[in-house]
Amino acid sequence: MTDHYFSNDLVVMHYYKFGSGAKKMFCFHGYGMHGRQFKILEESMGDQYTFYGFDLFFHKETRLKDQSVAAVKQGISKPQLAALFMDFCESVRVERFSILAYSMGSHYATSLVEEIPERIEELFIAAPSSMKPGRILTFFSANRLGNKVLERMALSDKGMTGFLSALKKARIIDQKAYDILWREISSPELRFSFYACASYMRFMKLDADKFVSMLNRHQIRSAFIFGARDKSYPPAIGRILIPKIKLARQVIIDENHDMINRNFAKVLSGLL
Numbered sequence: 001m002t003d004h005y006f007s008n009d010l011v012v013m014h015y016y017k018f019g020s021g022a023k024k025m026f027c028f029h030g031y032g033m034h035g036r037q038f039k040i041l042e043e044s045m046g047d048q049y050t051f052y053g054f055d056l057f058f059h060k061e062t063r064l065k066d067q068s069v070a071a072v073k074q075g076i077s078k079p080q081l082a083a084l085f086m087d088f089c090e091s092v093r094v095e096r097f098s099i100l101a102y103s104m105g106s107h108y109a110t111s112l113v114e115e116i117p118e119r120i121e122e123l124f125i126a127a128p129s130s131m132k133p134g135r136i137l138t139f140f141s142a143n144r145l146g147n148k149v150l151e152r153m154a155l156s157d158k159g160m161t162g163f164l165s166a167l168k169k170a171r172i173i174d175q176k177a178y179d180i181l182w183r184e185i186s187s188p189e190l191r192f193s194f195y196a197c198a199s200y201m202r203f204m205k206l207d208a209d210k211f212v213s214m215l216n217r218h219q220i221r222s223a224f225i226f227g228a229r230d231k232s233y234p235p236a237i238g239r240i241l242i243p244k245i246k247l248a249r250q251v252i253i254d255e256n257h258d259m260i261n262r263n264f265a266k267v268l269s270g271l272l
Helices: 039-045 069-074 078-092 106-114 135-142 145-154 159-169 175-184 186-200 206-215 262-271
Strands: 001-006 013-018 023-027 051-052 095-104 120-126 223-229 249-255
Touching: 013 078, 023 106, 039 206, 039 262, 051 078, 051 095, 051 159, 069 186, 078 106, 078 249, 095 106, 106 120, 106 206, 145 159, 145 186, 159 175, 223 262, 249 262
Parallel strands: 023 051, 023 095, 095 120, 120 223, 223 249
Antiparallel strands: 001 013, 013 051
8 A cells, every 4th residue: 555645726625545456446535534434345355346435525535625614614516526527637647447435435425426427437435425414514514603613622622522411411423423423523633634524525415316317328337235234324314326337236235333343345256
């Protein structure tokens, strides 16, 4: 595995490159993770694929050229995201690529399918949060009032921790969810990243009709992988959308939400 940087007017994007196969796979990780999340795939698939694992916005070493609150509030549109990855493709001389995305990364994946389907060979999404982001996240990211509340909580010392305590007290989240979320907002830097991710990505909302249309029109083979024990994004969220996609498969594996492991690698290798 080697690490690299790509820079344009918008961002300095850090990514990892691993595998030596002729096919190219762009990998988009989950929240709080980084571009190394899919490294385990190199063992079984590295001779077929060259993987590019990106640190997504506000994660690890990827930085916007302007990472101010004002710039974060502007957000990024789907065409802007597509233009970024077209620039990247030109820089590394990649014409076509497959996509592997997990959870938060599915918003990047579906946006690219909608905007540049002609460049995509295959699509694999695990725990597709873009299908059903959840009312709380939608309120904090897309609703103007909700986003203002999130800004005040995230950029204060005690606002976000008090909010989590209130959610647990009201039994909206359990102790396990509380502990996970606490780890993600336990420092000022992490709280800013949480706010920035929710705000900056708000225009990456799935356009289901366009997404299905592009997959079908360009005959893109796709698979949507769910954890049987994933309470955040259970298999049921795909029951309306997935049957509309001609070359799609829904795969359920015996995992919870934290599913990127050797079992996942074995399942994905089998699909390919």
